[in-house]
Amino acid sequence: MSNADIITLPKLLSKIPEVITHLPGLIKGSKLTKITDTSKPLGLGVAIERATSMNPNGAAVIYEDTELTYKQFNAWANRLADYLASIGLKKGDTIAVNIENRPELLATVVACAKLGVCAALINTSQRGKVLIHSFNLVKPKAAIIGEELVDAVEEVRGDLDLKDNFFCFADQNTLDNPGDVPSGYKNLASESRDCSSENPASTKQTFLRDPLFYIYTSGTTGLPKAVVFNHGRWEKAYGAFGFSALHLTKNDRIYTTLPFYHATGMVICWSSVIAPAGAVVLARKFSASGFWDDIRRHNCTAFGYVGELCRYLHEQPEKPTDKDNKIHTIVGNGLRPSIWKDFKDRFGIERVAELYASSEGNVAFTNIFNFDNTVGFSPVSYAIVKYDKERDEPVRDSKGHMTKVGKGEAGLMLGEITDKTPFDGYTDPEKTEKSIYRDVFTKGDAWFNTGDMMRDIGFRHAQFVDRLGDTFRWKGENVSTTEVEQILDGYDGIQESVVYGVEIPNTNGRAGMAQIRLTGNHKDFDFKGLCEYLKRELPAYAIPVFLRINEEAMETTGTFKHQKNKLKEQKYDLKQQNNAVYALLPGESCYQQLDEATQDGIDGGKYRF
Structure with missing residues (x-):
């Protein structure tokens, strides 16, 4: 840390004029972050209806060639809510939702919010045992699946406790054309088409402690936990980001490539434009090469990020058009101090609303005063x-x-x-x-x-x-070491594994590394089969980048905990160990044994992880 990052009184006082300019929003946001009234209707559904009354004909949700006004989007959510209520779903029930970033996901979540139904936001990269666990954990009464994820669900459907009430949205603009869905699923777009577009009375029956959605986190150990995110927590984020931190207006558009099963996209980015009745611009996937073209195409003025996203953009070749954009504010977490100022200067960004929060946590920081290199103020x-x-x-x-x-x-x-x-x-x-x-x-x-x-x-x-602990962050995701160890230990030929995160120069977070003990010689081991197995059972970000082969029993502490600190220090450095090390290089489909030349290439930035 540089001493220049210490916040002094003169530094703080220099920000007062800007704070005074936005004082009404700060006061309102502060009140919302401290709300304790359990009898006041609030939350996502209430906020959408408020934004609709404020700006009915303004853009609410933009995706590719689709642009929905608040009036259109709210009416769509109402029809979905009316249909779900007609099949017996009610306040307190849970629905599993597994849809990639597209308007159908947002309309579904708002419909659930208006009913008081809790939407379990399944991580769309989950497969196999992890997907089964996430579904069954929350005991859903129904499941709403995007056609793009039907194959993943079908692979495990026999192991799901839910046996009926499976709905599907075709992978297209279902508002204009419901399309066709696979057999075994009801077409939610066509089923709800003729339902009521009026605001349901149930919207006014969601309160501070009522569950809004489950967000899955790896936490510190084990398989994903389902974190209860209630309407009160959403309201507090709505206050903090919609009114206090970002200062957006109804004319602003926030571009979001982050997955909406995460709180950064679903809560932080979206609430920041719902408050002023501005627009969220969705992208299905992140593309470093197409990012700024999309920003310009949709006239976006803000975007959401995690640290990796900014690094990928910064690594793109510089162009004369880098400042040819309307972005004035970015919001997210993990922007590295080493690129912070250069990133702002290169793309002409005025405000970095860096934040610190977790899906399950009760403490949050926001960079309200727009200092550099800080998660901000709490x-x-x-x-x-x-x-x-x-x-x-x-x-x-x-x-x-x-x-x-x-x-x-x-x-x-x-x-x-x-x-x-x-x-x-x-x-x-x-x-x-x-x-x-x-x-x-x-x-x-x-x-x-x-x-x-x-x-x-x-x-x-x-x-x-x-x-700390048994979780590390890679590709903007929390990776549970225990979960990856369980999957590795389930593969034939692996006797024991210990998983940890290691740093690769010029990357954000820690890459996964596993020390494994095999039943035979590593030269005879089926690494190709292991890769295929890991791709079936784990999301891409959780697959270990490095494997360290250990010929003897694992070193443990007196309380039988693996000695991870030493392993993290030695990482994949061949000079610090006699073990064979294998690496899964970018673009490769199988591990290959690491040699000094390849290690030098990794450390020198030749390979883009």
């Missing part, structure tokens, strides 16, 4: 405490209490659990309790363990440092 109660990495636990004093770090120091980020900042937890109560520290500073207090190392840079601002 208005809620948090603490950054000293952490012993060797013992893998917070430092406690003689009284059993934790100690806060000083300015400029890094430690474990905790969020205080209060009425204003509740921790809603997971579907599993045991997993919920494991995420809470008690008696941290005083007897009886309770704090959520974010699992993240953060640096205190003053005036309630922080910098993200690293992720």
Whole structure:
């Protein structure tokens, strides 16, 4: 960290004129972030109806050649809600939703929100055992599948607890033409076509603690957890980003390539334009080469990002048209300090609304004051405490209490659990309790363990440092080491595995690496078969990039935990080990044994991971 990143009083005071300009929005946003009234109707459905009344003929959702006004989009969601209610779905029920980024996904989620039905937002890259787990975990009463994901569902359908009520949207503009769907699925577009377009009364029956959707997170261990994201949390994000942080208007358009099964896209990006009744512009997939052409085509003024996205854009060859865009604001998390200022300058970006939050967490930071190299400011109660990495636990004093770090120091980020900042937890109560520290500073207090190392840079601002525990971040996704270990251990010929994240120079996050012990010699092992197996069972971002072959028993601590710190330090460096190392290089379909020349190429940026 540079000392230049420390927030001083003169730096803070220099931002006051800009803050005063946006004071009405900041005040309104602040009130929404602190809302505790459990009797006031609120949430996504209420906000969409508000935006529709504000700007009925303004663009709401744009996708490829489709542009829907708020009036059209709201009416579509109402028809879907009316149909789902007609088949008996009601407040408190859950529906599994597995659709890629397109208007059908957003209309479905709003329809569920208006009914008080919880939409379980399945990660569209999930396959095999992980997909079965995610479906069955939330006990859905129905499933709504995009035609593009029917094959993935069909592979596991026999193992799903849900046996009927499978609906499908054809992979096309179903608002204009419902199209045809595969057998075994009801066509939701045609079934709902003649339903009521009027706002349902049930919209006004969603309150602070009512579930809005499940977002799946790998958390710190095991298979994905289904995190309850309620209407109150959505309302707080709507306040923080829609009114306080981004200052967008009804004329703004935010471009979003991030998957909407993640909170950054679904909650942060979308709520920031729903508040002023502006438009969200959806892209099905991210394309570094086509990104700016799409931005210009749709006259976008903002976009959402994760760190990898900005790095990919920055690595594209410079063009004279780099500043030929209307983007003034970007919002997301993970923009690396090493490219932060250069990225802003190259593309003419005025505001970076970097944020820190997690799907399950109760503490969030937002770069309201537009400083560089920070996740921003947090208005809620948090603490950054000293952490012993060797013992893998917070430092406690003689009284059993934790100690806060000083300015400029890094430690474990905790969020205080209060009425204003509740921790809603997971579907599993045991997993919920494991995420809470008690008696941290005083007897009886309770704090959520974010699992993240953060640096205190003053005036309630922080910098993200690293992720602790058994999860690492790669390609903008959290990867559970335990989950990948379970999949690896299930392959014939692998006796034992330990998974961890390692740094590759000039990349964001950590690439997956697994130390594996085989039943035979690695030269006789079926690496091609392993690759095919991993592609069936894991999303692409979770497949290990490196395999380290271990001929002996794994090294463990006295409590039988794998010694991951040493493995992370040695990573794939052949000079630090006698083990054979294999790498899955970009564009290749199988692992190949690493040699010094290839390692030098990886470290020198020859291969683009």
